[in-house]
Amino acid sequence: MPFETCSFSLEHLGEALRASRSTRRFLRFRDISPGTPANRICLLRHDVDVSLEYAARMAYLEQELETPATYFIRMRAAGYNPMSRRGRAILKEIEEGGGEVGLHYEGVGDAEDPDAAFRRFLLEKAMLEDLVGHAVGVALHMPRRCHGFDGRAIEEAGALYDVSSQERFGGMSFVSDSNRQWRGGCICEHLRGNAGMHVLVHPVWWMPEVQDADVGNIVRRLAEGD
Numbered sequence: 001m002p003f004e005t006c007s008f009s010l011e012h013l014g015e016a017l018r019a020s021r022s023t024r025r026f027l028r029f030r031d032i033s034p035g036t037p038a039n040r041i042c043l044l045r046h047d048v049d050v051s052l053e054y055a056a057r058m059a060y061l062e063q064e065l066e067t068p069a070t071y072f073i074r075m076r077a078a079g080y081n082p083m084s085r086r087g088r089a090i091l092k093e094i095e096e097g098g099g100e101v102g103l104h105y106e107g108v109g110d111a112e113d114p115d116a117a118f119r120r121f122l123l124e125k126a127m128l129e130d131l132v133g134h135a136v137g138v139a140l141h142m143p144r145r146c147h148g149f150d151g152r153a154i155e156e157a158g159a160l161y162d163v164s165s166q167e168r169f170g171g172m173s174f175v176s177d178s179n180r181q182w183r184g185g186c187i188c189e190h191l192r193g194n195a196g197m198h199v200l201v202h203p204v205w206w207m208p209e210v211q212d213a214d215v216g217n218i219v220r221r222l223a224e225g226d
């Protein structure tokens with residue numbers, strides 16, 4: 001049944017998740033193996049670009065609805081610190097509530113030394129693993145601006161997975177709310193079908209205090225490295 005209005009709000013996200021939780025399986029990325037059938041699966045992914053507090057609000061909603069998601073966390077965002085007392089508490093709440101925490105890593109810019117960038121990746125991964133107490137999967141931040149590391153190097157570094165692995169996640173259709181815009185329709189429409197979905201939802205775009213007029217500024221600051 002279609003909803004009357006689609007919007008970027010926690011209310012509408014909740015409606016979309018509630019409507020599909022009886023027909024879909026919401027799995028964390030680490031629950032998928034190369035042979036897992038994709039049909040009716042939803043991999044709900046949150047790239048935490050701007051704020052852990054926004055991620056926490058989304059996690060509370062998903063815990064209430066029992067639709068677990070995977071949260072990819074940056075180690076050098078301008079706006080939050082996962083190693084702070086509050087940061088660690090949020091990571092713990094996400095995982096204790098049934099979600100998963102992974103690393104949202106910053107890749108290699110055109111002007112950067114790839115070896116230095118990879119050493120930094122290893123350090124960030126080790127720090128996050130120390131915080132959560134287990135090996136983590138990884139997702140590249142700003143893929144249109146930075147290159148990721150190759151799958152083999154990531155595997156050899158001991159990551160659980162890379163979300164861009166075709167072998168493991170290639171059976172899912174990918175949709176994203178990048179820049180507060182869905183391509184090919186709102187999340188509620190995508191979840192209505194049976195196809196396996198990898199749905200990227202950035203918590204920042206769903207918060208009431210973030211206005212449409214703020215989007216350009218937020219995107220620009222992220223592109224500058226904040």
Ligand SMILES: [Zn+2]
Nearest residue numbers: 006186187188
């Ligand atoms: Zn909708």
Ligand SMILES: [Zn+2]
Nearest residue numbers: 047049141142
């Ligand atoms: Zn990102």
